[in-house]
Amino acid sequence: MELEFRLPSLGADMESATLTEWLKKPGERVRHGEPLVTVETTKGLIDIESYEDAEVLEQLVQPGSKVAVGTALARLEVQGASQAPPAAPAPEATPPPAPMGPLAPASRPPASAVESPGTPPPRARISPAARRRAQELGVSLEELERFAAGGFVHIEDVEKLAAQRPVAHTDARGAMRATIGAAMARAKREIPHYYLAHAVDFAPAREWLARHNATLPVQDRLIEAVLITKAVALAAARIEGFNGYFLHGRFESSAAVHVGAAIAVRGGGLVAPALLDADRKDLPTLMRDFSALVTRVRAGHLRSGEFTAATITVTSLGAEGVDVLFPIINPPQVAIVGAGAVREQPWVRDGELIARPVLTLALAADHRVTDGRAGARLLRAIADLLAQPQAL
Amino acid sequence: MDPDTLESRLLSLLTSVAPDIEPQNLDPARALREQVDFDSMDTLHFAAAVSKTFGIDIAETEYARLASLRAAEAFVRERLAAKG
Amino acid sequence: MTYRDAVHEALRDALQADPRVFLMGEDVGRYGGSYAVSKGLLEEFGPERIRDTPLSESAFVGAGIGAALGGLRPIVEVMTVNFSLLALDQIVNNAATLSHMSGGQLSVPLVIRLATGAGRQLAAQHSHSLEGWYAHIPGLRICAPATIEDARFMLAAALACPDPVLLFEHLYLYNMEGGVPPGLERVDLEHAAIRRAGKDVTLITYGWSLYKCLTAAEALAAQGIEAEVLDLRTLRPLDDAAIMASVRRTRRAVIVDEGWRSGSLSAELTTRIVEQAFYDLEAPVARVCTAEVPVPYAKHLEDAALPGPAAIEAAVRSVLARDGGG
Known part of the structure; x- marks a missing residue:
């Protein structure tokens, strides 16, 4: 074919x-x-x-x-029969047509044989004037659909969108800044974020990591970010409402967990390509994937699937030494976990004050999909997983 | 720059793991984290490259000694000397 | 000057200007017209030119057609649009078609004046707005003078037209006071008129509804919404250029029509806007029309059935809403 x-x-x-x-x-x-x-x-x-x-x-x-x-x-x-669709869902792609109703028996008269094709997903309401303006300004319909997220788009929105677009920028860095700006502005405008933070005793993870890495050559060692990523992936797979996309006015849960890893681009900027199936990969595999991903980001060679696949994101500012990072959701995802620096902190255990390495995790989640209680469960699940690093 | 000096070899390792930095602008005395936004993955990649190239073992707790180009040079010198 | 005075003056002018012109209809002579438009004309111009007719719309509209074919310039008054239905055969089958069927050898320079519309508690047999039906018929020109100036000068333009012209005078307007801009001596039957300029939405209307639109526009202006009010003036042929120009500017249209909405003039306007200005629209076209019931007699029910400024304001707000009103 x-x-x-x-x-x-x-x-x-x-x-x-x-x-x-x-x-x-x-x-x-x-x-x-x-x-x-x-x-x-x-x-x-x-x-x-x-x-x-x-x-x-x-x-x-x-x-x-x-x-x-x-x-x-x-x-x-x-070659051969048509292939299965790509494993990674492409959130930006046009949604698949609604499933057709069952085929009617051939014996039925044609007039009544036509089954209703079902209700298509609600389409973004882009005014005709906005459509034409979009064409004039070279804004794609897909762009408008995403911008609208099931709402209404008027001509002024198209003009705003066009003004935000990176094409106007000539240098790559400015373009990336504009890209991030547009995505974050949209997130802040459309997503009702709620935020939760939770301090985690990171000593078990750190000790396990030190023991694990001690016996390995440098290139095979794990880093803390991989443990955190795996814990987030497992928790997101277990607790409904954080892994997937909010598209066309509703949440679409994803069976696969592809964790977007926010990676800083040197000199400014950020990308968040996906670690595919992060919940199912063992730590060494995940580490290799992560390492390769960073290498490709540094070399400027990301793969298309990695860009659009993430179903939830993890971002870390540990290297910069801040305690808490309140992240912004990357639409159309519905949750992002921010990790601060792991630092020695006073910690009370069994009525005793002790010094422990503490990691503060912050969750930003979409209130259209979940409430704080579910978010709290997610953070606790991540904390519990990090307390048992050998099981990751 | 003499390609055989230790500093130039370290610099080429650095650019191999981080092709997106501009080595000619690098201040060898300043921390890589501050100068070129080195993160934990960059540090690991750099440590792995140094370890492999010079055949020296680098413990996780010693990554801090690779913080700048100059520090890394001193560290490698020290290890190579210890190795004999 | 009232609207009634303006129509009266227009009739006097026409009768004075052209000896071929005469007025006929029920009670136009001795009674002075059921809306007192022709009061005093019988005394001034005599029974040859101001003719009371029997109660037979078919007969006297037919006579008017014959007179027009014979070279006269008849003005036929039909008391209300409801009664004109008795003359539909004459109007639709004869007046509208003869020029066409004679290959242009015959023309029917007939003017029919009709009172139309509701608002005076005249109940279901005297209150309807059927001008949209007539606007369906090729061969007729349909006009709706809504202002004093159009009441004063449209008649002359209609008499100058070689085809049959129907002038729909909204009965609520006869008592309206106003003036004619100084220096104005004639109007055309071709163009719609912007009665109030605005940039946010176009209110498309005619007849009495014009004033409801202007009232609504005033209230909207206080809320920061600038509504443009377009008076169609001529319902057939429609001034597409003026309609589209305004809608292209404002990108939103609300049609206010005292007719019912099903199969109507407002439906025709909506379709034309969608056909010609679809890609200029920011919101679906909205309509404010009379409730689909025979117009009620009781005052509160009649008020409720007719388009009013509050309903117009609501329609405007809906097309300006973020969700596009659709």
């Missing part, structure tokens, strides 16, 4: 990208999940992976061309 490989939207604010390099030539095979093409976006260079096992028939766009999201980049010949 032949299909077109189109430029996916890789973030809440991306509407175009410049193709920089083809990684497969016509006639070559590409496997599912294997990078096919590199594009440059405001977030840097991204390797876009194929969703199919396929053969490249033709490259439709040449390096150096700037193309809009949705543009066909290549024609692929997909």
